[in-house]
Amino acid sequence: MASNxxxxxxxxxxxxxxxxxxxxxxxxxxxxxxxxxVPSTVNQVMALxxxxxxxxxxxxxxxxxxxxxxxxxxxLDKFGVRVPIIGDFHYNGHILLKxxxxxARALAKYRINPGNVNIGKKHDDNFRTMxxxxxxxxxxxxxxxxxxxxxxxxxxRMMDENNRLAEPLDAKTVxxxxxxESALHSAAAAEHYGLPRNRIILSAKVSGVQDLIIxxxxxxxxxxxxxxxxxxxxxxGSKGIVATTAxxxxxxxxxxxxxxxxxxxxxxxxxxxxxxxVCQQILQALELRSFTPQVTACPGCGRTTxxxxxxxxxxxxxxxxxxxxxxxxxxxxxxxxxxAVMGCVVNGPGESKHSHIxxxxxxxxxxPVAPVYVxxxxxxxxxxxxxxxEFIVILNDYVARRxxxxxxxxxxx
Numbered sequence: 001m002a003s004n005x006x007x008x009x010x011x012x013x014x015x016x017x018x019x020x021x022x023x024x025x026x027x028x029x030x031x032x033x034x035x036x037x038v039p040s041t042v043n044q045v046m047a048l049x050x051x052x053x054x055x056x057x058x059x060x061x062x063x064x065x066x067x068x069x070x071x072x073x074x075x076l077d078k079f080g081v082r083v084p085i086i087g088d089f090h091y092n093g094h095i096l097l098k099x100x101x102x103x104a105r106a107l108a109k110y111r112i113n114p115g116n117v118n119i120g121k122k123h124d125d126n127f128r129t130m131x132x133x134x135x136x137x138x139x140x141x142x143x144x145x146x147x148x149x150x151x152x153x154x155x156x157r158m159m160d161e162n163n164r165l166a167e168p169l170d171a172k173t174v175x176x177x178x179x180x181e182s183a184l185h186s187a188a189a190a191e192h193y194g195l196p197r198n199r200i201i202l203s204a205k206v207s208g209v210q211d212l213i214i215x216x217x218x219x220x221x222x223x224x225x226x227x228x229x230x231x232x233x234x235x236x237g238s239k240g241i242v243a244t245t246a247x248x249x250x251x252x253x254x255x256x257x258x259x260x261x262x263x264x265x266x267x268x269x270x271x272x273x274x275x276x277x278v279c280q281q282i283l284q285a286l287e288l289r290s291f292t293p294q295v296t297a298c299p300g301c302g303r304t305t306x307x308x309x310x311x312x313x314x315x316x317x318x319x320x321x322x323x324x325x326x327x328x329x330x331x332x333x334x335x336x337x338x339x340a341v342m343g344c345v346v347n348g349p350g351e352s353k354h355s356h357i358x359x360x361x362x363x364x365x366x367x368p369v370a371p372v373y374v375x376x377x378x379x380x381x382x383x384x385x386x387x388x389x390e391f392i393v394i395l396n397d398y399v400a401r402r403x404x405x406x407x408x409x410x411x412x413x
Contacts, residue, residue: 009021009224009225009226009227009258010197010198010200010224010225010226011023011198011226012140012198012199012200012201012226013140013198014055014084014086014108014109014140015055015084015085015108015109016082016084017054017055017084019201019226019258019259020201020225020226020227020258020259021226023258024288024289025252025257025258025259025260025283025288025289026054026055026258026259026260027052027053027054027055027259027260027261027276027279027280027283028053028054028055028056028057028086028228028259028260028261028279029048029053029055029056029057029261029272029273029275029276029279030056030057030058030059030088030261030263031044031045031048031056031057031058031059031272032044032266032272034059034065035058035059035060035061035065035068035069035072036062036064036065036067036068037068038068038071038072038075041058041068041072042072042075042076042079044272045058045072045076045081045083045085046076046079046081047272047273048083048272048273048276049081049083050273050325051273051276051277052276052277052280052291053083053273053276054083054084055083055084055086055108055109055259056083056084056085056086057085057086057087057088057111058072058085058086058087058088059088060087060088060089060093060096060103060107061088061089061090061091061092063096063099063100066096066099066100066103067100067103069085069087069100069102069103069106069107070102070103070105070106072085072106073085073106073107074106084108084109085106085107085108086107086108086109086110086111086142087103087107087109087110087111088111089110089111089112089113089117089130090113090116090117090149091116091117093110093112093117093126093130094117094125094126094127094129094130094133097110097129097130097133098129098133104133104136104137104139105137107139108139108140109139109140109141109142109201110130110133110134110139110140110141110142111141111142111144112127112130112141112142112143112144112186113144113145113146113149114127114143114145114151114182114183114185114186115145115146115149115150115151115152115182116149117130124189127186127189127190128189128193131189131190131193131194131195132193132194134195134199135193135194135195138199139199140198140199140200140201141190141195141199141200141201142200142201142202142203142228143183143186143187143190143200143201143202143203144202144203144204144205144228145179145182145183145186145202145203145204145205146205146206146232147175147176147179147205147206147207148207148232148233150175150178150179150182151178151182154178154181154182154185155174155175155178158174158177158178158181159171159174162174172211176206176211176214176215176218177218179204179206179215180204180215180218180219180222182204183202183203183204183219184202184219184222184223187200187202187223187225197225200225200226201225201226201227201228201258201259202219202223202225202226202227202228203227203228203229203230204216204219205230205231205232205263206231206232207231207232207233207234209231209243209246209247212231212247212251213247213250213251216229216251216256216257217251217254217256220256226258226259227256227257227258227259228257228258228259228260228261229247229248229251229252229256229257229259229260229261230244230248230260230261230262230263231243231244231247231248231262231263232263233263233265234262234263234264234265235264235265236264236265236267237267240262240263240264240265241262241264241278244262244263244264244278244282245278245282248260248262248279248282249282249285249286252282252283252286252288253286260279260282260283261275261279262274262275262276262278262279262282263275264278280292290335290336291324291335292320292321292324292335293320293324293334293335293336293337293338293339294337294338294339295313295316295317295320295339295340295341296338296339296340296341296342296351296355296358297309297310297313297317297340297341297342297343298342298343298344298347298348298351300343301343301344303343303344303345303346303363304343304344304361304363308361309341309342309343309361310343312341312359312361312387312388312391313341315388316339316341316388316391316392316395319392320339327399327403330403330404331399331400331402331403331404332403333403334399334403337356337357337399337402337403338354338355338356339355339356339357339358339395340352340354340355340357340358340359340360340373341358341359341361342358342359342360342361343361343363344360344361344362344363345360345362345363346363348360348361348363349371349373352371352372352373353373353376353377354376355373356374356375356398356402357372357373357374357375357394357395357398358372358373359371359372359373359382359387359391360373361387369381369382369383370382370383370387370391372391372394374394374398379394380394
């Protein structure tokens with residue numbers, strides 16, 4: 001794994017998951033179900049957890065949603081799903097937490113947006129109530145500032161102060177400074193009310209890539225709180241994935257960030273777990289963590305034969321993702337395995353030799369054979385219509401031999 005010059009941050013324990021300090025960067029996600037719909041929410045949490053989400057956030061916005069939280073946590077526990085559940089509160093969180101103390105106990109963490117809980121106004125009783133509830137239940141809090149719901153009193157004050165300067169900054173710069181100030185001011189207030197520093201996580205989300213990088217650089221320079229990274233409202237499809245990766249990747253490379261989420265907009269009835277996979281791939285691409293064996297595949301060109309090698313790469317990748325939860329129980333380090341599925345002789349053999357195991361399919365006008373390389377050496381040559389099935393047999397055998405624990409009998413999946 002690559003070394004990461006991470007800024008030291010205060011570690012926070014969230015329901016048994018450690019965030020910050022020297023701990024691995026944590027992947028989290030959020031449901032988009034109505035939390036009052038307990039079965040739907042439970043099913044989605046289970047899917048997110050199975051995909052690898054280590055923390056899952058749910059919306060707690062109504063009394064029915066609040067009543068559903070303990071039932072959700074209880075049901076998950078019965079199914080053996082131990083992923084910590086985080087409550088996302090806005091506007092009425094202070095009311096719900098006090099009226100339904102069972103949700104305060106069931107949740108592993110509370111997420112508070114200071115701009116939506118009266119902090120900065122004539123009083124901050126709502127914010128204080130939530131902090132005191134966290135203290136009472138020994139729960140951490142993420143103070144999450146979003147520029148779409150920024151503390152307007154703070155922003156107005158900073159704009160006024162800026163206008164009195166001889167050389168005023170532009171409004172956008174002042175807004176970003178206000179985001180950072182809001183996070184730090186709210187964290188200081190939480191500590192003043194008695195919440196320990198190791199129970200606080202900060203986030204400062206915006207929707208522009210360059211803006212997010214600037215804001216988090218400022219925030220990281222000013223504090224040692226654990227930081228949650230995410231590009232808010234990242235968007236649909238490739239736009240959301242690319243923007244999220246560009247922003248979070250830069251910050252992680254600079255050692256900023258302790259937990260991440262990809263705020264992707266799924267298509268109607270789309271797969272919510274995509275945001276988990278994107279986060280995992282960001283961390284794995286940066287060599288910060290490993291989650292699943294990686295498949296190297298060429299893009300295809302005029303030399304490659306039809307779409308066979310593309311279909312094979314897709315089948316192998318899906319097979320690996322399906323097998324890895326089972327493999328990881330028996331085979332230590334299997335998530336770091338690299339597999340190559342190449343389409344012709346130009347880069348195929350070379351790339352296959354650089355992977356743990358690889359296959360180079362024949363391109364157009366090439367001899368109809370597919371050499372298989374294991375640990376850099378030619379193992380065999382496959383022919384015919386059963387190449388995929390035969391390669392999977394070789395792959396299973398390789399995993400069982402290379403990664404099997406000495407305490408367990410090798411098992412071929």
